[in-house]
Amino acid sequence: MAATIKDVARACGxxxxxxxxxxxxxxxxxxATRSRVLAAADxxxxxPNRAARALTTGRTFNMGLxxxxxxxxxxxxxxxxxQAQARGRDYHVFVADTDEDPRVxxxxxxxxxxxxxxxxxxxxxxxxxxxxxxxxxVPFVVVNRRxxxxxxxxxxxxxxxxxxxxxxxGLGHRRIALVSGPIGSWTxxxxxxxxxxxxxxxxxxxxxxxxxxxxxxxxxxxxxxCGATAVLAYNDxxxxxxxxxxxxxxxxxxxxxxxxxxxxxxxGRLNRPKLTTVAMPAxxxxxxxxDLLLQSGGEGATVTLDTALIVRESTGRAQS
Amino acid sequence: MAATIKDVARACGxxxxxxxxxxxxxxxxxxATRSRVLAAADxxxxxPNRAARALTTGRTFNMGLxxxxxxxxxxxxxxxxxQAQARGRDYHVFVADTDEDPRVxxxxxxxxxxxxxxxxxxxxxxxxxxxxxxxxxVPFVVVNRRxxxxxxxxxxxxxxxxxxxxxxxGLGHRRIALVSGPIGSWTxxxxxxxxxxxxxxxxxxxxxxxxxxxxxxxxxxxxxxCGATAVLAYNDxxxxxxxxxxxxxxxxxxxxxxxxxxxxxxxGRLNRPKLTTVAMPAxxxxxxxxDLLLQSGGEGATVTLDTALIVRESTGRAQS
DNA sequence: GAGTGGTCGGCAACCGGTTGCAAGAACCTT
DNA sequence: AAGGTTCTTGCAACCGGTTGCCGACCACTC
Numbered sequence: 001m002a003a004t005i006k007d008v009a010r011a012c013g014x015x016x017x018x019x020x021x022x023x024x025x026x027x028x029x030x031x032a033t034r035s036r037v038l039a040a041a042d043x044x045x046x047x048p049n050r051a052a053r054a055l056t057t058g059r060t061f062n063m064g065l066x067x068x069x070x071x072x073x074x075x076x077x078x079x080x081x082x083q084a085q086a087r088g089r090d091y092h093v094f095v096a097d098t099d100e101d102p103r104v105x106x107x108x109x110x111x112x113x114x115x116x117x118x119x120x121x122x123x124x125x126x127x128x129x130x131x132x133x134x135x136x137x138v139p140f141v142v143v144n145r146r147x148x149x150x151x152x153x154x155x156x157x158x159x160x161x162x163x164x165x166x167x168x169x170g171l172g173h174r175r176i177a178l179v180s181g182p183i184g185s186w187t188x189x190x191x192x193x194x195x196x197x198x199x200x201x202x203x204x205x206x207x208x209x210x211x212x213x214x215x216x217x218x219x220x221x222x223x224x225x226c227g228a229t230a231v232l233a234y235n236d237x238x239x240x241x242x243x244x245x246x247x248x249x250x251x252x253x254x255x256x257x258x259x260x261x262x263x264x265x266x267x268g269r270l271n272r273p274k275l276t277t278v279a280m281p282a283x284x285x286x287x288x289x290x291d292l293l294l295q296s297g298g299e300g301a302t303v304t305l306d307t308a309l310i311v312r313e314s315t316g317r318a319q320s
Numbered sequence: 321m322a323a324t325i326k327d328v329a330r331a332c333g334x335x336x337x338x339x340x341x342x343x344x345x346x347x348x349x350x351x352a353t354r355s356r357v358l359a360a361a362d363x364x365x366x367x368p369n370r371a372a373r374a375l376t377t378g379r380t381f382n383m384g385l386x387x388x389x390x391x392x393x394x395x396x397x398x399x400x401x402x403q404a405q406a407r408g409r410d411y412h413v414f415v416a417d418t419d420e421d422p423r424v425x426x427x428x429x430x431x432x433x434x435x436x437x438x439x440x441x442x443x444x445x446x447x448x449x450x451x452x453x454x455x456x457x458v459p460f461v462v463v464n465r466r467x468x469x470x471x472x473x474x475x476x477x478x479x480x481x482x483x484x485x486x487x488x489x490g491l492g493h494r495r496i497a498l499v500s501g502p503i504g505s506w507t508x509x510x511x512x513x514x515x516x517x518x519x520x521x522x523x524x525x526x527x528x529x530x531x532x533x534x535x536x537x538x539x540x541x542x543x544x545x546c547g548a549t550a551v552l553a554y555n556d557x558x559x560x561x562x563x564x565x566x567x568x569x570x571x572x573x574x575x576x577x578x579x580x581x582x583x584x585x586x587x588g589r590l591n592r593p594k595l596t597t598v599a600m601p602a603x604x605x606x607x608x609x610x611d612l613l614l615q616s617g618g619e620g621a622t623v624t625l626d627t628a629l630i631v632r633e634s635t636g637r638a639q640s
Numbered sequence: 641g642a643g644t645g646g647t648c649g650g651c652a653a654c655c656g657g658t659t660g661c662a663a664g665a666a667c668c669t670t
Numbered sequence: 671a672a673g674g675t676t677c678t679t680g681c682a683a684c685c686g687g688t689t690g691c692c693g694a695c696c697a698c699t700c
Contacts, residue, residue: 004656015680020658030678047433050372052656055685062431071396071416079390083417094414097403111382111412114369115435137322186418240590267587270560275492324686335650340688372686375655387652668675
């Protein structure tokens with residue numbers, strides 16, 4: 001079995017509290033004693049048990065990070081940024097995937113409670129009410145959701161959607177399909193809100209949809225049938241699925257239909273045609289989320305990050 | 321503050337041990353008492369503190385899962401499979417990413433120790449010796465690495481490489497480039513071993529390389545210059561990077577050079593040309609790894625899963 | 641009515657640490 | 671030399687649970 005603090009104490013004839021102090025408050029112990037303790041600890045391969053320590057101190061130096069779908073290339077850069085930022089603050093990040101299922105999401109949060117000092121909740125599918133209730137047990141930072149009084153990192157989706165629509169209008173499109181995401185997605189709502197405000201457009205809504213390639217594939221036929229000359233898709237995966245579906249039906253992108261996604265994931269850059277998309281600041285969001293969690297005395301600071309339209313090859317002039 | 325076992329005990333006038341038993345050994349407590357306790361617990365929103373419980377029971381019902389690069393699309397299916405399998409066994413999986421850095425890998429393992437019941441170590445970059453040492457403190461299941469006496473899930477890379485080379489030989493290729501992965505990768509060694517055994521081939525080795533698109537991009541020029549008519553790449557990401565790099569140089573795939581990857585990730589299927597690849601059983605591996613961890617009384621059972629060649633569009637006849 | 645057996649719940653030790661308090665030692669100060 | 675500091679260390683309670691042991695209580699049986 002692994003050595004405990006008692007073994008070390010016995011090995012060098014001091015009280016456990018002295019060993020404890022050697023690790024958590026070295027300045028309080030005599031340098032000579034300290035080095036004896038360290039030698040014994042090293043000898044026995046002793047490492048403080050972080051879980052036991054957390055029991056008294058209330059701090060674990062871990063944080064949880066919950067995402068809806070780890071297979072979505074949007075998340076890995078965010079996760080890596082959060083991990084790197086946390087590491088610089090002596091924290092570790094435990095990641096978990098909810099499979100888009102709110103029940104799993106809730107269970108994971110409950111599991112994290114007391115094992116981490118806080119949870120970064122990315123693109124949650126739970127209701128605001130539920131999140132507020134769970135927040136009584138563990139601090140949150142929410143990414144891509146606005147909840148009253150809770151620290152949040154938001155991306156300016158509305159602005160991005162506006163830029164995208166202006167781009168399409170500039171290319172002569174008027175009838176535009178809006179392919180939304182899953183129920184409970186704040187991003188999806190923001191997009192719809194922004195689109196509804198844009199003047200002089202003939203919008204067709206499709207949703208809810210799975211936020212994946214299959215989701216895009218599944219609505220491709222409907223989108224083609226609705227007579228739209230352009231599509232604004234919930235995210236890049238959906239956009240890629242759409243393009244795939246349309247091309248299977250012999251419909252060319254961007255010649256016959258223009259497609260814009262959101263996120264700016266890597267596969268979109270490698271796709272042919274290369275995807276026009278609204279870039280989301282995933283890396284900055286990961287970093288900010290960590291900082292907010294560590295700073296927040298529970299205060300509900302909200303950070304909004306800008307988005308940017310990246311025009312590539314999947315959009316073109318509307319066919320007359 | 322969250323309610324503790326004491327609050328519940330006080331609220332319904334019983335001893336804490338009775339509350340404890342209500343949750344961990346219900347049959348030992350009188351149904352009437354039990355329901356009183358449950359009512360009080362529900363009322364106070366009490367949830368047992370899993371970390372505290374683990375301190376006495378020695379079981380956390382969590383497992384750690386460590387991967388080299390969460391952004392590599394190979395891992396998400398494995399992760400999801402592991403999570404799903406674990407969930408069915410009342411376990412939760414905490415994922416962490418090492419960024420291909422052995423030091424980070426070691427630190428993460430140390431962090432997981434005592435906070436999880438075991439660690440699934442996928443495609444580790446640490447040395448066998450180091451892994452064996454760390455295994456004294458926490459049970460492991462290793463994926464894609466063979467270590468004496470340690471439970472492992474292996475994929476039959478050698479067989480896959482053999483199939484791939486036979487495929488290329490059948491298409492008339494003789495001079496074949498082998499683009500390997502990072503240092504410390506067992507998979508990379510297996511590939512090289514299999515290739516070295518294949519008779520009558522003119523092999524050119526390139527490595528070590530970053531196991532990513534940039535890694536593939538970076539060696540594209542060298543590969544083109546070496547006169548090989550076909551390439552076996554460490555994984556699909558490298559293969560995609562290679563294809564990208566070659567096409568930037570005006571070299572067509574598969575017309576001028578054939579490319580085969582490993583893994584069978586989604587972007588490979590969406591790429592043009594669609595990638596010929598050796599499919600790795602990631603989902604089965606994730607499931608098996610969880611089962612091995614939960615079954616293993618520390619026994620070193622090894623499971624080897626078969627691979628399969630999937631011929632798509634990135635391979636063709638050698639140019640004469 | 642005493643003896644038997646079983647159920648239920650309290651007591652207290654324990655898991656592996658942390659930390660406030662106080663005592664003893666060593667060092668100054670005047 | 672008495673009194674005051676500062677340093678160092680041990681003691682013991684505590685974090686939030688779990689669990690072996692024992693005694694109280696109950697219903698039954700003979």
